[in-house]
Amino acid sequence: MKHIDLFAPVDLIATDRGRDIDFHGRNPSVDEVWQLLELVPDPEIPVVSVVDLGIVRDVRDTQMGWEVDITPTYSGCPATDFIVSEVERALDRAGLKAKIKTVLAPAWSSTWITAKGRQAMLASNIVPPVHDLNTLTCPNCGSDQVNLKNQFGSTACKALYTCHTCLEPFDYFKTI
Known part of the structure; x- marks a missing residue:
């Protein structure tokens, strides 16, 4: 039977997502x-x-x-x-x-968040920053019938909203 050390240090997030980058001894651009x-x-x-x-x-x-x-x-x-x-x-x-x-x-x-970053947020049900909160829509169903539940979501950068149409909660990344 193999012994597993539950207290051994592990990497919780793989920085390179499993990819090894090798510049083959040259200085990269x-x-x-x-x-x-x-x-x-x-x-x-x-x-x-x-x-x-x-x-x-x-x-x-x-x-x-x-x-x-x-x-x-x-x-x-x-x-x-x-x-x-x-x-x-x-x-x-x-x-x-x-x-x-x-x-x-x-x-x-x-405003420094790239278009790619905004798209990735939306795909994960996080609404990226908007200039006017009146234009905020649910990332799940697209409804504009949303309500602020908590000024702070899972992080200080996000607020927690709920949608009155689909009843799903979602995070909004605050405009800073």
Whole structure:
């Protein structure tokens, strides 16, 4: 019988989603590093990458290695340290030395979420930010008969709504 250590450390989120990135000993292009970082999921919305959420702001190749600027979605975001470590880990697994810099100005804006990120949110029943809450519709049935249930959803970035038509709850990613 095989013994399983229930307390052994495990990776809860695979940064590279099971893919090994190998640049075959060459220095990758900036675009290739961006593509690598697109594989790093946001820990609170794993269907969206940290790139598509707009958290990764800049990628630079320097004489000292790679530099990556990230901007958390809000000051004090509890996922920031984890995101930094996952970005570092993705780069390290690809054989790249990197320095991750947290940049707070300008502050992150929900307008930085890419179209791909917005589509991924909707596909997961999370309504992406809208400019006018009166235009908010249910991601399940499309009804505009929705009601705010709680200003805070599963994370501080989201609010919890319910639909009066299909009666399903859903998250709305707040406009910031």
